[in-house]
Amino acid sequence: MPKQINNxxxxxxxxxxxxxxxxxxxxxLWKAIQRKQLNGRKFRRQHSLGNxxxxxxxxxxxxxxxxxxxxxxxxxxxxxxxxxxxxLKALGMKVIRFENKLVFGQIDMVLDAIRQEFKE
Numbered sequence: 001m002p003k004q005i006n007n008x009x010x011x012x013x014x015x016x017x018x019x020x021x022x023x024x025x026x027x028x029l030w031k032a033i034q035r036k037q038l039n040g041r042k043f044r045r046q047h048s049l050g051n052x053x054x055x056x057x058x059x060x061x062x063x064x065x066x067x068x069x070x071x072x073x074x075x076x077x078x079x080x081x082x083x084x085x086x087x088l089k090a091l092g093m094k095v096i097r098f099e100n101k102l103v104f105g106q107i108d109m110v111l112d113a114i115r116q117e118f119k120e
Contacts, residue, residue, distance in 0.1 A: 005091055011048040018046040018053060025067050025100035026055060032111055039115055049091055052084055057093075063117050064088055064095045067103060 007015070022030065026045070033043045033056065047057040049064070056065040068081070085095045096117060098110050 005050045007048050008051070011051070011053060015046045015048055015053055022046075023067065023069065023100065025069070025103040028107065029056065029065070029067065029103050029110065032107060033114070038111060039118060041118065049088060049093060052088055054088070054095075061118055062093050063114075064093050065114060066095060066097045067100055068097055069100045 022045075030043075030045055032038065033041075034045075036042050041058050041060055043065075044057045044059070045055065047054055049057065054064045055067050057063070058065075066081075081097075085097075088095050094117060096113065098113070102110055
């Protein structure tokens with residue numbers, strides 16, 4: 001029997017807190033991808049996979065979209081992000097990252113880049 005990796009109970013409080021307090025870039029991207037607006041793909045926000053909570057997850061594509069702010073621009077956080085990405089890839093996921101400023105300034109480019117990751 002496969003081990004459950006989705007939305008583990010011990011992370012429920014954290015997921016809910018993150019959903020209730022999104023960053024401005026998360027809110028902006030969510031408005032563009034919620035309700036299957038992006039090529040009919042369903043996305044979930046603040047979804048947990050294993051012990052990781054991801055910003056956005058498309059189960060159909062096994063695709064994770066992460067948004068990074070300034071806090072990610074240092075060696076410690078970049079190292080953690082790399083290890084986290086490798087852990088998610090080990091679960092069979094594809095991870096793509098965007099800086100917050102791209103969401104604010106070039107949302108169409110971000111959406112196109114996400115679309116390019118979709119299988120036929």
